[in-house]
Amino acid sequence: MPKITIDGRVLEFAPGQTIIQVAQANGIEIPHYCYHPGLSVAGNCRICMVEVEKTPKPQIACYVQATDGMVVHTKSAQATEARAGVMEMLLVNHPLDCPICDQAGECKLQDYAFDFGHPTTRTPVEKTHLPKNVPFGAKIVYDGERCIKCTRCVRFTDEITQTHELSMGARGDKEMVIMTSKGEFTTPYAMNIIDLCPVGALTSKDFRFESRVWFMDFTESVCTGCARGCNVTVGARGGRVLRMTPRENQDVNRWWMCDAGRLGYGHANAPTRLTTPRVRTSARAGEFAEVGWEDAIDAAVEALRDAARGGVLADAGATLEELFLLKAVAGRGDLKYASRVGQDEDGFLIVNEKGANQRGAEALGFARAAAPAPAALLFVERGDAVPKALRDGADPVVAFVTDGADVPPTARVVFPLPTWAERDGLLANVDGIVQPIRRCRAAGPRDLRAPLEVLEEIRLGLDAAATPWTHADVVAAVRGAVAPAGLAVPEVEFAPAAPRTVAAPASRTR
Numbered sequence: 001m002p003k004i005t006i007d008g009r010v011l012e013f014a015p016g017q018t019i020i021q022v023a024q025a026n027g028i029e030i031p032h033y034c035y036h037p038g039l040s041v042a043g044n045c046r047i048c049m050v051e052v053e054k055t056p057k058p059q060i061a062c063y064v065q066a067t068d069g070m071v072v073h074t075k076s077a078q079a080t081e082a083r084a085g086v087m088e089m090l091l092v093n094h095p096l097d098c099p100i101c102d103q104a105g106e107c108k109l110q111d112y113a114f115d116f117g118h119p120t121t122r123t124p125v126e127k128t129h130l131p132k133n134v135p136f137g138a139k140i141v142y143d144g145e146r147c148i149k150c151t152r153c154v155r156f157t158d159e160i161t162q163t164h165e166l167s168m169g170a171r172g173d174k175e176m177v178i179m180t181s182k183g184e185f186t187t188p189y190a191m192n193i194i195d196l197c198p199v200g201a202l203t204s205k206d207f208r209f210e211s212r213v214w215f216m217d218f219t220e221s222v223c224t225g226c227a228r229g230c231n232v233t234v235g236a237r238g239g240r241v242l243r244m245t246p247r248e249n250q251d252v253n254r255w256w257m258c259d260a261g262r263l264g265y266g267h268a269n270a271p272t273r274l275t276t277p278r279v280r281t282s283a284r285a286g287e288f289a290e291v292g293w294e295d296a297i298d299a300a301v302e303a304l305r306d307a308a309r310g311g312v313l314a315d316a317g318a319t320l321e322e323l324f325l326l327k328a329v330a331g332r333g334d335l336k337y338a339s340r341v342g343q344d345e346d347g348f349l350i351v352n353e354k355g356a357n358q359r360g361a362e363a364l365g366f367a368r369a370a371a372p373a374p375a376a377l378l379f380v381e382r383g384d385a386v387p388k389a390l391r392d393g394a395d396p397v398v399a400f401v402t403d404g405a406d407v408p409p410t411a412r413v414v415f416p417l418p419t420w421a422e423r424d425g426l427l428a429n430v431d432g433i434v435q436p437i438r439r440c441r442a443a444g445p446r447d448l449r450a451p452l453e454v455l456e457e458i459r460l461g462l463d464a465a466a467t468p469w470t471h472a473d474v475v476a477a478v479r480g481a482v483a484p485a486g487l488a489v490p491e492v493e494f495a496p497a498a499p500r501t502v503a504a505p506a507s508r509t510r
């Protein structure tokens with residue numbers, strides 16, 4: 001293997017790798033704006049300049065390929081002076097409106113100004129003004145003054161979606177991004193340009209002015225909008241999910257996610273969410289009393305013991321562990337799952353199957369519900385995933401539902417179900433890749449109990465001789481149960497007492 005020396009470290013590289021790729025592969029950070037591993041190299045921002053021995057001028061690390069024997073300095077006086085010059089130029093016309101910018105706290109312009117910037121401006125002339133608050137379709141807002149013209153957004157629509165809605169317009173200090181399409185994106189992946197934008201020039205209408213990012217909790221999880229299972233970071237604050245952004249996983253979603261998945265967290269913040277368990281108080285349907293969790297569990301044990309039937313109807317967004325326990329509690333009857341099937345599969349990320357764990361459900365012996373049929377247990381996170389006719393036909397004894405509107409009126413006991421953003425568990429995606437969703441501590445109503453815990457207590461209540469299972473025990477049992485279907489369950493640690501993270505996720509802007 002050829003070798004390059006970066007900051008005194010001798011590193012092997014594969015022919016064709018650029019300096020920044022070799023550096024990143026070895027944990028050496030070289031500042032960059034326009035470079036992104038998923039896009040072509042533009043080489044226009046110049047912030048990645050490094051000193052290369054035996055060359056007269058600094059070189060851009062995102063474009064120059066490593067060669068055998070090359071010696072690079074990323075922190076020398078020549079490199080840092082070059083970057084300071086770039087920062088000074090980029091800030092000449094920048095509005096410096098960080099106090100009201102959504103990107104503040106996770107902005108590369110802020111980070112590099114802190115690292116390399118001049119403390120004062122030397123420009124005596126008035127700043128050039130450009131259009132601000134420009135709608136780019138219904139979901140994105142563009143600010144021409146914050147834009148550093150890195151062209152990441154333009155290259156995304158040219159190279160990744162190939163829908164070409166964006167272009168650079170005008171020249172010199174009047175240059176800005178323009179929409180070439182009339183007002184709306186045709187791609188369902190447009191909002192990825194917000195994450196790609198290294199500064200606050202592209203912001204999400206959905207997230208705009210919702211929160212300073214340093215007040216939010218961030219949790220690594222998975223989108224449950226369809227069976228692709230794009231890896232995401234969920235941002236939440238004060239019981240509400242405020243943002244989802246894609247997280248890199250080269251085997252699943254690379255760096256991207258679709259707009260529908262990104263915005264598909266509304267049910268987690270719905271004012272109609274069920275927050276306390278309920279027990280039916282009379283023979284008349286729909287008459288419930290709110291009770292404590294232990295009383296509801298006792299009532300559920302009694303109701304299931306009395307019930308002449310078993311069977312489960314579950315949202316295919318239920319985790320492997322939840323399905324396993326649903327089956328253990330009421331598996332004497334039919335095991336059915338329900339999920340939406342769309343018609344928007346596009347060969348990129350979006351798939352028609354919307355049940356996030358449909359593969360997992362089938363591996364555990366659940367079959368798609370084709371017609372209404374009775375079931376002792378009902379499990380519904382998203383009302384639109386389990387059609388009302390199926391819910392009514394299930395006529396469940398015990399139900400787990402997220403929204404008050406989905407409470408089955410004839411159920412004996414109803415438990416509030418935390419959303420995917422509030423639960424730990426495993427999902428098998430459309431390709432059979434098993435991935436964890438994780439509980440976001442700042443999302444959802446307070447004091448909801450995990451369905452896994454509730455189901456385990458019910459199981460123990462129904463069978464006094466049963467051995468108690470921990471989450472790890474259930475995962476081990478699931479691992480054995482789904483192996484014949486070709487699903488490999490990875491070793492995953494779920495940390496109930498995970499410390500709060502307030503730092504912005506590094507993956508937000510690569």
Ligand code: SF4
Nearest residue numbers: 147148150151153197
């Ligand atoms: S809007 Fe953002 S991503 Fe697009 S060119 Fe400007 S700075 Fe780059």
Ligand code: SF4
Nearest residue numbers: 223225226230258261
């Ligand atoms: S493709 Fe599917 S999993 Fe990925 S973001 Fe969209 S809805 Fe979510």
Ligand code: FES
Nearest residue numbers: 034045046048062
């Ligand atoms: S990151 Fe290298 S020129 Fe922009």
